[in-house]
Each structure stands twice: as structure tokens, then as C-alpha cells.
Amino acid sequence: MKHFSNRYIFIFSTVMVVIVATLLSLAATLLQPAQARNLEIEKKKSMLESIGIQADRENSVELYAKHITESFVINSGGQNIEGVDAFSVVLKNEQRKPAEEQYLPVFRAVSQSGEQVIILPVEGKGLWGPIFGYVSIKSDMNTIYGVTFDHKGETPGLGAEINTSWFEEMFIGKKLFDNDSFTSVIVHKGGADEGDIHGVDAISGGTITSKGLENMLYDCIIKYSDYLLKNRI
Amino acid sequence: MNNITKEPLFSAKNLKLFTDQLDKNNPITVQVLGICSALAVTVKLKPALVMALSVVIVIAVSNVVISAIRNFIPDRIRIIVQLVVIATLVILVDQVLKAYAFDVSKQLSVFVGLIITNCIIMGRLEAFAMANKPWPSFIDGLGNGAGYGLILIIVAFFRELLGSGTLMGYPVMEKIGAYSIGYENNGMMILPPMALIVVGLIIWVQRSRNKSLIEK
Numbered sequence: 001m002k003h004f005s006n007r008y009i010f011i012f013s014t015v016m017v018v019i020v021a022t023l024l025s026l027a028a029t030l031l032q033p034a035q036a037r038n039l040e041i042e043k044k045k046s047m048l049e050s051i052g053i054q055a056d057r058e059n060s061v062e063l064y065a066k067h068i069t070e071s072f073v074i075n076s077g078g079q080n081i082e083g084v085d086a087f088s089v090v091l092k093n094e095q096r097k098p099a100e101e102q103y104l105p106v107f108r109a110v111s112q113s114g115e116q117v118i119i120l121p122v123e124g125k126g127l128w129g130p131i132f133g134y135v136s137i138k139s140d141m142n143t144i145y146g147v148t149f150d151h152k153g154e155t156p157g158l159g160a161e162i163n164t165s166w167f168e169e170m171f172i173g174k175k176l177f178d179n180d181s182f183t184s185v186i187v188h189k190g191g192a193d194e195g196d197i198h199g200v201d202a203i204s205g206g207t208i209t210s211k212g213l214e215n216m217l218y219d220c221i222i223k224y225s226d227y228l229l230k231n232r233i
Numbered sequence: 234m235n236n237i238t239k240e241p242l243f244s245a246k247n248l249k250l251f252t253d254q255l256d257k258n259n260p261i262t263v264q265v266l267g268i269c270s271a272l273a274v275t276v277k278l279k280p281a282l283v284m285a286l287s288v289v290i291v292i293a294v295s296n297v298v299i300s301a302i303r304n305f306i307p308d309r310i311r312i313i314v315q316l317v318v319i320a321t322l323v324i325l326v327d328q329v330l331k332a333y334a335f336d337v338s339k340q341l342s343v344f345v346g347l348i349i350t351n352c353i354i355m356g357r358l359e360a361f362a363m364a365n366k367p368w369p370s371f372i373d374g375l376g377n378g379a380g381y382g383l384i385l386i387i388v389a390f391f392r393e394l395l396g397s398g399t400l401m402g403y404p405v406m407e408k409i410g411a412y413s414i415g416y417e418n419n420g421m422m423i424l425p426p427m428a429l430i431v432v433g434l435i436i437w438v439q440r441s442r443n444k445s446l447i448e449k
Contacts, residue, residue, distance in 0.1 A: 004307035012307055016314065020321050027328050034332035042335065128343070153343045156276040157396060157423035205423065 043087070047119055049148040050134035051111045068119075070108040076100055078227035091123040091220075092130070104223055109136065117145045120224060124216025127208040128153040131162065131216060137176070141228040144185070147171040149213065159209030170200040182225045184218040187211065247372050254376035256443070260353045261384040262436045263446060267353040271385055272428040273344055278401050280340045281389035285382025287330075287345060291322045292354045292381075293374035298322075299362040300370035306363075315358045316349075323348045353381055388431045396422030 004012075041057055044064040048055045055063045071086035076099055086105035094102045107119040116139045123132040133149035147168050154160040161167055174185050175197045183198050187210040192199030202210035221228075260266045274284045295318045299306070306314050327345045330338035338345065348354070357377050362370040393399055398406030398418045406412060421427050440446045 004309070009307045009310055012305065013310060013313075016317060020317055024321060024324055027325055031328050031332040035328075035335075038332065038335040150339075156274075156280065156340075204420065 046148045046150060047107060047109075047134050050119055050136045050146050051109050051117055052146050053112055067111070068107050068109045071105065073103045073105050074224075074227055075104065076102060076223050076226065078224075078230050089121075091121050091132070095123065099223065102223065104227075106224075106227070111136075111145065115139070115145070120221060122216050122220035124212055124219060126151050126154045126162075126212045127159050127206075128155070131209065131212060133216075135171075135217070135221065137228070141232045142175050142177050144171050144174045144176065151209070154209050155206070157205075158203065159206035161203045161206060162209060162213055167200075167203065174198060174200065176221060176228070177225075180229065182222050184221060185214070187214040242368065247369055250369055250372045251376035251379070254373070254380035255383055256380075256439070257446070259380045259384065259439075260356075260377050261381055261432065262439055264353075264356075266356055267351050267381055268429075268432070270344060270347060270351060271381075271388060271432060272425045273347075274341065275385055275389040275392050275428050275431075276396065276423055277340075278386070278389045278393045279337070280344070281385045282382075283330075283334075283337045283341055284344060284348075285378070285385050287326050287341075288348055288351065288354070288381055289375060289378030291319065291326060291348055292357060292378045293371055295319050295322050295354060296357055296362040296370040296374035297367045299358045300365060300367040303363050311363065312355075312359075315355060319354055319358070320349050353377055384432065384435060387435060388428055391431055392422045392428060395419050396427075 041060050045055050045057070045060040048060060048063055048067060051067065053063060053067060073081045073084040073086050073089060075081055081103060084103055086107060089103050089105045091105075094104075105121055109117050109119055111117055117136045118139075118141075119134050119136045121132070121134055123130060125131065129152035131149060131151040131154065133147060135147045136145040137143065138145045149162045149168060151160060151162060154162065170192075171185060176182065176184060178198070186192075186199045187202045188196075188199050189202045189207060189210070191201045254260065257263065261268065261271055270284065274280045295315075298318050299315060302314075323346065326348070327338070330341070330345065357374060361373045365373070390400070393401075394405065396419060398404060398411070406416065406418070
């Protein structure tokens with residue numbers, strides 16, 4: 001085995017690190033626009049999905065412009081906040097702020113059948129990482145029109161099932177309020193009773209993700225409860 | 234140097250580097266490496282396919298890179314150098330997937346990053362690329378990646394078919410009418426232990442066909 005001096009080892013490592021750093025930052029910079037665009041498309045796509053419109057990568061931007069009519073940001077008291085772009089609000093950052101300072105985005109949309117709905121973003125914790133999604137609510141501000149969920153790293157086949165249609169479809173028509181008190185939607189292990197207006201089935205083998213999803217819905221939507229109660233029909 | 238006849242690129246010896254890894258020297262079933270990711274990404278076929286492809290790319294390219302600079306790598310920091318090369322490639326693969334294959338990268342999520350810790354790759358760099366020329370190293374990388382991928386795909390095929398009743402998301406069991414005659418998906422197949430058992434079954438089949446693999 002050839003012997004290398006310490007000097008050589010230092011120079012070798014320095015050169016290696018510089019090359020690798022250049023390569024990676026170059027790749028990150030070059031690929032950044034494509035990645036950002038993917039995220040934007042993804043966001044628009046899932047918002048459309050929550051009102052029952054299946055968009056693909058090509059038409060999601062166009063469909064978004066057609067169906068999402070208005071977007072604005074409110075605070076937990078339900079007042080409008082001017083000058084903030086609802087689409088670019090990052091929910092994760094907002095959740096770190098104190099409750100009364102958080103920006104809460106609201107999107108008004110028109111569904112395929114012409115029904116007026118609002119879309120609220122939600123984000124919470126699953127088993128392995130963040131879970132997130134959109135909940136669309138009918139104009140009575142109580143009945144769920146549709147939902148879409150997604151996750152970063154839940155177990156495929158178990159927790160990851162939250163983004164499948166059989167799970168998401170169970171939320172349609174569920175009620176958020178019991179008279180005037182906010183109840184959210186509860187995930188029942190072993191299955192919700194038939195006709196339970198607040199309950200859906202949990203995913204077998206995905207209990208922690210299901211519970212995380214339940215907490216996410218509760219924690220995120222309760223912040224809107226003033227706004228939802230005020231705008232009831 | 235000149236009096237050595239140049240070995241043809243696809244000589245029998247080089248081809249053997251590839252084919253051995255698929256069966257006789259398979260990284261998963263014979264060397265029993267890389268089991269952890271075999272459990273994690275084999276619930277569905279599609280992530281398994283992309284994972285297999287990503288591993289093939291990372292292992293082949295890192296083998297070539299390490300083999301090309303093998304005479305310049307100081308022995309004392311060789312493991313660090315190998316790790317840096319692997320990590321760089323994995324991050325590149327991850328970034329490219331995020332930019333051009335967004336849906337797939339979403340499905341694979343953390344597992345792409347975890348290729349870094351796949352012991353097959355490090356093992357091949359240390360055992361083969363450090364001592365061989367770039368071309369054989371490339372073939373060796375391809376072979377090991379393919380051998381790993383092959384097992385991944387076989388396991389994922391059975392787990393998705395029996396566990397979810399689908400293949401690549403296509404509802405096979407529903408289409409052939411299995412549910413109407415009382416067939417039910419086996420939820421056990423989705424759980425990680427069943428991946429181990431499927432790998433075990435593959436090892437069993439392989440060793441009963443090839444007695445020389447049985448350990449004394």
C-alpha cells in the first residue's frame with residue numbers, strides 16, 4: 001500500500017469537498033426552477049382535488065385559474081388581513097407563531113356543479129413526518145364538500161393510505177359543528193357507526209397516522225371557527 | 234503494458250461479474266445485505282422499481298468514480314471518500330427526481346436519501362472498486378444493482394398482489410373477479426415482517442435449486 005503524507009490527505013480532502021460542493025450547489029441552482037414549479041402545480045392540483053376536480057400536471061394551472069375565484073388571509077378572530085398572498089403562505093411557518101398572529105389562508109372556489117365552496121389548508125404530524133391537505137367546506141360553513149390529504153413519508157399501504165380515494169371519500173358530507181360548538185371529524189378505530197355525522201373509519205395498521213390526521217383537522221380548522229360561524233347561512 | 238492483450242469489453246469474465254450477482258452471489262439472498270430497504274419499499278411495485286433503478290445508477294456510477302481515483306485515495310480516509318461520493322450521487326438523484334419525476338419522488342420520499350446507508354453500495358466500493366479498473370467496476374455495479382433490484386421487484390410483486398390486490402396500481406384481483414367468489418386481500422402482506430418471510434422463501438427456493446449455496 002502506497003503511503004500518503006498528512007499534507008496530501010489534507011489537500012485531497014479539501015479538493016474533494018470543493019468539487020462536491022460546487023457540483024451540488026450547481027445542481028441545486030439549476031434544478032430549483034423546475035422543482036419550485038412542481039411544488040406550485042402540486043399545490044394547485046391538490047386544491048382542485050379537494051373540490052372534486054381531477055387535474056393533471058398539464059391543465060392544473062388553467063383549471064385553478066378557472067375554479068378558484070378568490071383567495072385571502074384572515075386571522076383567528078376572523079378579520080381580513082390585507083396585503084398577504086394566500087397562495088404563498090407556508091402553513092408550517094405560521095403554526096410556529098402565536099395563535100393570534102397566524103395568517104390563515106382561505107380560498108373561495110366554484111365546484112364543477114357551480115356550487116360555492118371555501119377551501120382551507122391543513123397541516124399536521126403523521127407517524128414519520130408531516131401530513132397535509134385541503135378541506136373544502138360547503139357554503140353552510142359546516143358540511144365538508146371534499147378533502148384531499150397527502151404525506152411526506154407515511155408507511156406505504158398503511159398510513160400512506162390517507163391519500164387514497166376510499167379514505168378521502170368518507171369525509172364527504174361530514175359536519176364540523178354540533179350546533180355551535182366545533183367538533184371536527186373523529187377517526188374511529190374499528191370503524192365509525194353508520195350515520196355518524198362526525199366520524200370516519202381509521203386505517204387499520206395506520207392508527208398513529210389516523211390519529212395525527214384527526215388532530216390536524218381539529219387544530220387547523222378550529223382556528224377558523226369564528227370565521228365559519230360568522231359566515232354561516 | 235503494451236504486451237498485455239487488451240481484454241474485450243464483454244469478455245466472459247466481465248459478463249460473469251454481472252450474471253453472478255443476479256443469482257449465485259446475489260447481494261440480498263446470498264450476501265444478505267440491504268435487507269432494510271427491501272422491507273421498506275416493497276409494499277407496492279412502482280416505488281420498488283424506481284428504487285431499484287436509483288440504486289443501479291448510484292452503485293454503478295460510484296463504482297466507476299471510486300475505481301477511477303482509487304490510486305489517489307489515501308488509505309486512511311478511504312471510507313470517508315467513499316461516503317462522500319455515494320452521498321453526492323444520491324443527493325443528485327434525489328434532486329433530479331424532484332425536478333423531473335415529481336410523483337415518483339413523492340412516493341419514495343425518504344427512501345431515496347436512505348440509499349446512502351445501503352450497505353451493498355459501500356460494500357462494493359470497498360471490496361471491488363478499490364481494487365479494479367473502472368470498466369469491470371461499472372459492470373460489477375450494474376450487476377449488484379440489478380441483483381438487488383430483482384429481489385426487490387419479486388418481493389414487491391407478491392406483496393402488492395396479495396396484500397392490496399393490485400399491480401402497479403391496477404386492480405388485478407378485482408378484474409379477474411376474485412372478490413366476488415369470496416377472496417380477500419391479506420393485510421399481513423403489507424406489514425414489514427412479510428417482506429422478510431418472502432425474502433426467506435426466495436432464499437429457500439434458490440438454495441434448493443443450487444445446493445452449493447447451502448452453508449455448511
